[in-house]
């Protein structure tokens with residue numbers, strides 16, 4: 470591997486500078502992505518290894534990030550478990566037959582991932598070949614709670630009230646579903662690593678909607694199982710947006726890295742997480758809309774706050790579609806050029 474900064478940072482090894490990548494870095498802010506988006510459907514892009522490979526490499530070639538992240542989506546897992554998932558323009562994901570009853574749950578299986586998600590593993594093999602050791606490849610999956618949100622709510626939401634009501638009214642069904650998602654995710658991430666992913670990330674985008682107590686019961690206990698199952702195969706990063714109240718508990722899972730959003734100061738995040746885990750984050754994605762000199766100034770402040778080692782520079786959530794490409798590049802370049810002494 471020519472650039473293994475990300476893996477070194479995740480292992481806690483000393484680095485010359487912090488590695489940098491951006492969540493959702495393969496996406497609509499890139500004209501090269503839009504060109505492919507206009508020609509192929511979303512899941513067609515996910516399911517065609519050549520397209521997934523091309524899109525995965527775009528930010529590596531165009532922006533110069535220190536890691537590639539597989540182009541796919543967290544919702545390919547509900548699909549593989551038996552649900553229909555559509556992606557509707559200007560609306561986002563729609564699952565026309567959401568889970569609400571015990572009967573609905575009968576349709577949801579723990580699939581053979583090698584059969585249902587083989588296209589993901591084919592894409593990973595192709596990407597590894599094309600990367601040819603330039604940078605590491607990150608695989609990923611959605612956390613069980615975040616996937617339940619979509620599987621029960623049936624679409625995006627600010628509150629995911631239907632999903633929460635399902636958990637509070639039918640705890641036995643909810644835990645049955647969460648365990649099925651967990652079992653699928655363990656097999657899925659193991660197969661991604663087998664295919665060549667150098668690290669993996671769990672996205673719990675909606676972890677912050679739960680109280681600390683519910684977060685443990687509905688989300689963290691399942692993420693803990695996933696971390697335990699894969700952590701000796703590859704470094705795993707847990708990103709639970711809005712759930713910084715539980716950073717200490719997340720660090721105790723044995724994850725190599727924790728994603729941090731922009732609502733917590735670096736020093737407090739470090740003191741809660743302890744010294745044995747790598748922190749990743751936490752630039753406000755909307756701040757990439759600020760003028761470039763402001764981005765540069767604020768990135769430097771972020772780097773000072775986290776320090777060089779056991780740190781991966783990133784955004785605190787996914788990049789927004791309206792970010793100018795040169796602003797994304799300014800973010801990455803500022804990290805790469807920062808003088809650590």
Ligand SMILES: Cc1c2[nH]c(c1CCC(=O)O)Cc1[nH]c(c(CCC(=O)O)c1C)Cc1[nH]c(c(CCC(=O)O)c1C)Cc1[nH]c(c(C)c1CCC(=O)O)C2
Pocket residue numbers: 491492493494495496497506511538539540541542543544556560561562609625672674786787
């Ligand atoms: C919640 C979630 C989803 N998907 C994902 C999450 C967790 C991370 C987060 O919270 O942002 C994760 C995801 N989705 C996508 C990636 C690819 C890799 C990357 O560049 O990070 C990753 C890691 C591609 C995508 N997934 C999607 C797009 C945009 C759709 C398109 O281009 O047609 C991309 C590039 C569609 C998607 N997929 C999802 C939503 C809500 C949407 C629509 C809203 C949006 O567009 O951002 C579900």
